[in-house]
Amino acid sequence: MASRGSACPTRRARLRNSSSTGKGEPVDPPPHIAEVIDQATRYFAGEPIDFSAIGLDLGAIDPPRRAIYDALRKVEFGKTVTYGELAKRAGANAPQAAQEVGIAMARNPVPLIIPCHRVLAAGGKLGGFSARPKRRDQAAHAGARRRLHRPPAAIALTMDKFDPTAF
DSSP: OOOGGGSOHHHHHHHHHHSTTSSOOOBOOOHHHHHHHHHHHHHHTTOOOOOTTSOOOOTTSOHHHHHHHHHHHTSOTTOOEEHHHHHHHTTOOSTTHHHHHHHHHHTOSOTTTSOGGGEEOGGGOSOOOOOOOOHHHHHHHHHHHHHHTOHHHHHHHHOSSBOGGGO
16 A cells, blocks of 8 residues: 555645645545545445536547447446447447447446446346456556555545545
């Protein structure tokens, strides 16, 4: 687990400069981020939350994949969809469209907000397509997996104050 002192010097300086005290202390998040934190906290406590109203900037994502994400965000809490059905909802009819949906799910930038866990294989079975990372990407994926298991991210969602050094 990384400690606060292990952040790169540039990040530490940016955190110090972003705080009103200049010491990199926890600060209140902007209201729209505070609302997302509140919704996520309630979701993980078991409350059904609709994240579809949360604005996302997906401008850097190619239009076909963005259409898949937009269609998936319309799948309601507690409902599921198959890869093929999601492809149709996104306007894709090509034979490999379900595979493209699988690739989009594997590359989902915000899995809680774009609920890829609601996508099932044909016949409603668990499983489906996955995009295996290329060798040059494996180190990045390993780092992402380590970050997913770090406690600070979970702690930051339940704090009274937002601590930018926790991420």
